[in-house]
Amino acid sequence: MQVPLEVTYRDVPKTDAIEALVQGKVARLERVCDHISSCHIAIEKAHDRPSNGSPYRVRIDLTVPPGHELAAVENPGEGTQYEPLEVVIRDTFAAAERQLKELNERQHDQVKAHPTQSVTGIITQLFPEEGYGFLKTLEGQEIYFHRNSVLQNDYDRLAIGTGVHFFVEEGEEGPQASTVKIVDKPGAHVPESSEAEEIEPPLGWQQ
Known part of the structure; x- marks a missing residue:
């Protein structure tokens, strides 16, 4: 893994299963974009017993040279009460992957419009x-x-x-x-x- 990775846990136990899931998802992002310069992930439990929605919140911040900053956040609302943390993590990484793919497509289109x-x-x-x-x-x-x-x-x-x-x-x-x-x-x-x-x-x- 080449991406400088920082993972922060807030009121969520750090387990081997969660670590393995995060590492695997970061490796997938690297396959989408091989020059991510930084990746910060915040995993937190915002509420112990929310009246609605999931108690978990996950945020991924990515930096891609020369100056792109991407952020993906998942904090499930009504209809997804007590959604497992693993699902919230997967959904957040899926959102980050979509943003990386969109960035790659924009860059590719601009390069095609300006011959090398x-x-x-x-x-x-x-x-x-x-x-x-x-x-x-x-x-x-x-x-x-x-x-x-x-x-x-x-x-x-x-x-x-x-x-x-x-x-x-x-x-x-x-x-x-x-x-x-x-x-x-x-x-x-x-x-x-x-x-x-x-x-x-x-x-x-x-x-």
Whole structure:
């Protein structure tokens, strides 16, 4: 499991069965979207003996780069009194999965409407723990990229100042890079304090 996961229980016992259910559902979300950057789940018992509705409430908050925040909440009302916690959890994850699929479809439609463009650039920022970074095109535009977009699993070989070749895709939050390939200084290791300007730029680079 790659997603940074945080689960909070409030007045609900943490059992192996609930943990296994949550882990399995998070893995399913990962199959829908393989670059979720954070997942927080709150499982609580809001009422001991509600006059109507279920006593349980489940909320899932997801973050998807470059800046998408999704939230799914289930708090069953009338007609579903004392619905088991497992059912509420499944329903909440189903709602979160629908939102992820809708996000994927919107991004896909926008990419189809904006044909990809081949671009050369240089790495300017890296966030290894979060698994993403930014690069600058020859025209000076900074563009987001995710580690899954780097070919041959070469994300860990990138450094500030590494020259790359990539394609630009139009995402919901603006342009983002895909199919990122190292074309200059492969495997170079640059001290964290170094700036891109201190490194010899790739062929054709201009500030």
